[in-house]
Amino acid sequence: MKQTPELISGDCSECPIRHRAVCSRCEPEELDELEQLKYYRTYKAGQTIAVRGDDLTTVSSVVTGTATLSRVMEDGRTQIVGLLLPSDFIGRPGRTHAQYDIQAISDVTLCCFRRAPFEQMVTRTPHVSERMLEMALDELDAARDWMLLLGRKTAREKVASFLLLIQKRSARPGGEELGEDLRLELPLTREVMATYLGLTIETVSRQLTALRKDGVIDVQGKKVIVIKDLIALMMESGDDDDGGILD
Amino acid sequence: MKQTPELISGDCSECPIRHRAVCSRCEPEELDELEQLKYYRTYKAGQTIAVRGDDLTTVSSVVTGTATLSRVMEDGRTQIVGLLLPSDFIGRPGRTHAQYDIQAISDVTLCCFRRAPFEQMVTRTPHVSERMLEMALDELDAARDWMLLLGRKTAREKVASFLLLIQKRSARPGGEELGEDLRLELPLTREVMATYLGLTIETVSRQLTALRKDGVIDVQGKKVIVIKDLIALMMESGDDDDGGILD
DNA sequence: GCGCCTGCTTGATCTGGGTCAAGGAGTGAA
DNA sequence: TTCACTCCTTGACCCAGATCAAGCAGGCGC
Secondary structure, three states, rough: OOOOOOOOOEEEOOOOOHHHOOHOOOHHHHHHHHHHHHHHEOOOOOOOOOOOOOOOEEEEEEEEEOOEEEOOOOOOOEEEEEEEEEOOOEEEOOOOOOEEEEEEEOOOEEHHHHHHHHHHHHHHHHHHHHHHHHHHHHHHHHHHHHHHHHHHHHHHHHHHHHHHHHHHHHHHOOOOOOOOOOEEEOOHHHHHHHHHHOHHHHHHHHHHHHHOOOOOEEEOOEEEEOOOOOOHHHHHHHHOOOOOOOO | OOOOOOOOOOOOOOOOHHHHOOOOOOHHHHHHHHHHHHHHEEEEOOOOEOOOOOEHHHHHEEEEEEEEEEEEEEOOOOOEEEEEOOEEEEEEEOOOEEEEEEOOOOOOEEEEEHHHHHHHHHEEEEEEEEHHHHHHHHHHHHHHHHHHHHOOOOOHHHHHHHHHHHHHHOOOOOOOOOOOOEEEEEOHHHHHHHHHOOOOOOOOOOOOOHHOOOOOOOEEEOOOOEEOOOHHHHOOOOOOOOOOOOO
16 A cells, blocks of 8 residues: 655645655654755746756755646657646756756746755655655656557547546545546646647547537536546546556 | 766676666675575566566566566557666565566566565665666656657657667667667567557558668668668657757 | 637548558478 | 468558648637
């Protein structure tokens, strides 16, 4: 069973460095040390946070909002290769340049640390690097699942998988009543979806229409999708049963 | 600049745990401790090492040979999501089931550790988990580059990228003379290539023929490919200039 | 109200790569 | 030498999804 770090009371909503990301097992003095290092930076929706090759003077962590990681080819073809959600990190030890383009797709707050002190802190507190390892491996698994999607799934399966991904992400942890969390507020335009799925915007639109006509989902305006038949959607996604972590 | 762990003399070719993977900064007694934990296991080319969902009672590391990680859909569609080369790990802390199918594509030797003592050892020696983090992040970068390939590249670009990947991997580190390392001994069948590239075997074959007709490569028998024009091949791959690590 | 702009949908057509099918080429056994 | 087997190549055809193009709908400023 995967270990779920506990939140640290009174401070949780403010900065993931203090809870979700690394700190479930920190001693109070370690927390204070972290506290003194950090500062915040905010970005508006649509703003570019970094482009590939940029100098990254900080290691940071998403506090609120969503950002995308993408790779762009010279002729403009673009693939989103990851979503950055609260508690995900930007920057890694020993690498001072951005490997990807990073863009805010909603308003984003980052919690930043200057590189050198952060790295020292990581070295001094072993469970921090263990926790970062765990996070990196989770991301690696997610990336590999996405490779299956990009390489082998049909457009319809891709769109269904995407909706399920968003559904899983937006389900509030803890007591989600079955048949309740099925109204998805998409924070993404069709364009972002297409760039994430390795499709064009037209194909995404067509597949959503097809799923609507088949009674699997309902599309309300541009941003809201209601899953009318979760089971059917799961069948459409091409994933086997559990779809989740095996441990 | 990325840190290159030094080899430990006299013992290097035997087990990556003792050098490349984790041990460049180990103290002698830590090495001895590792030494007592490990044992070896071998697999023939083509053999299955694990399938998704299997209990993994060990954490292991590739010593020699190459294996593939793949995800399979219920109807048989398969995507290779990673290559395991010497020093890569199988299994991760805190996860006791295989997330992927693992197959030997050449004869493979693994260096194995029982889970519990390995995890304790990782906890006790902080630079081991730092090193594992570094490796995981490298794999994550590779996976994301592959996502761009799967999502956006044409068949020709995919095949060209693949040849360059093999070329880079098989170039002996240190003094490779330019224009020398261009004879590739492919350890892979067309089928494995196709499964890795998100293509069919026929398309791979056609693209290789096309690249041959255009004078970019030469195909000698089934297993040997000679790169006649590396620059042209790099242009064909769709990657920008350096293609390498930015730091 | 009106125009404008951005994001979405839908239709018509095209095409890259998949599918199906028929050989070739190397290898190894008898 | 022949057969059998596996892997690879090539051709003919097809189709899912890209491309090109024409609206549509909602929001926002004036």
